[in-house]
Amino acid sequence: DIQMTQSPASLSASLEEIVTITCQASQDIGNWLAWYQQKPGKSPQLLIYDATSLADGVPSRFSGSRSGTQYSLKISRLQVEDIGSYYCQQAHSNPHTFGAGTKLELK
Amino acid sequence: EVQLVESGGGLVQPGRSLKLSCVASGFTFSNYGMNWIRQAPGKGLEWVAYISSGSSYIYYAETVKGRFTISRDNAKNTLYLQMTSLRSEDTALYYCARRSSYSGYFDYWGQGVMVTVSS
Numbered sequence: 001d002i003q004m005t006q007s008p009a010s011l012s013a014s015l016e017e018i019v020t021i022t023c024q025a026s027q028d029i030g031n032w033l034a035w036y037q038q039k040p041g042k043s044p045q046l047l048i049y050d051a052t053s054l055a056d057g058v059p060s061r062f063s064g065s066r067s068g069t070q071y072s073l074k075i076s077r078l079q080v081e082d083i084g085s086y087y088c089q090q091a092h093s094n095p096h097t098f099g100a101g102t103k104l105e106l107k
Numbered sequence: 108e109v110q111l112v113e114s115g116g117g118l119v120q121p122g123r124s125l126k127l128s129c130v131a132s133g134f135t136f137s138n139y140g141m142n143w144i145r146q147a148p149g150k151g152l153e154w155v156a157y158i159s160s161g162s163s164y165i166y167y168a169e170t171v172k173g174r175f176t177i178s179r180d181n182a183k184n185t186l187y188l189q190m191t192s193l194r195s196e197d198t199a200l201y202y203c204a205r206r207s208s209y210s211g212y213f214d215y216w217g218q219g220v221m222v223t224v225s226s
Contacts, residue, residue, distance in 0.1 A: 095154055
């Protein structure tokens with residue numbers, strides 16, 4: 001199975017700060033990578049797919065990038081509504097594994 | 108509006124069975140693959156099972172293979188997960204999630220249904 005190593009496990013940041021979360025794939029997955037946001041007590045929501053494409057309705061302060069087998073999610077100016085957990089997921093091969101998640105809190 | 112509504116969860120003893128349901132609305136259910144994904148309390152997401160639109164392709168996580176069975180009834184717009192030989196480690200919030208038409212991403216999720224396995 002493909003392993004997705006996500007970091008950091010938790011992150012404390014201030015409003016308007018730039019936030020970056022990374023995922024390292026254990027093998028080449030191309031651009032088959034998604035990011036999900038899970039707000040407290042809610043279901044996950046698709047944020048980014050194909051490593052860099054924003055899902056419908058996602059604010060432009062979110063962006064995704066890829067460098068080899070490392071993938072990053074960037075929030076350019078943290079807002080209070082961005083607080084929650086974030087997960088990466090590879091869609092290259094079954095099983096479609098998730099990263100362990102990053103819990104984002106306000107400083 | 109796409110809606111996925113799970114039901115059937117509850118408290119069950121180890122070794123017993125439980126069947127989850129997920130009723131879909133707001134889209135043509137028969138055109139989409141569907142998944143079950145679970146989240147243990149305070150933990151991350153774990154994909155559990157997938158079924159293609161016409162039930163031709165079915166996949167399971169190794170942790171549930173041989174114990175869980177995913178199925179669907181396209182006439183009833185309903186996805187199922189039959190869970191047998193339940194273990195304490197199966198305790199989780201179970202989500203049904205639609206596979207995007209484009210690839211193996213999960214573009215819509217239900218609100219989840221809680222399964223607690225305990226004596």
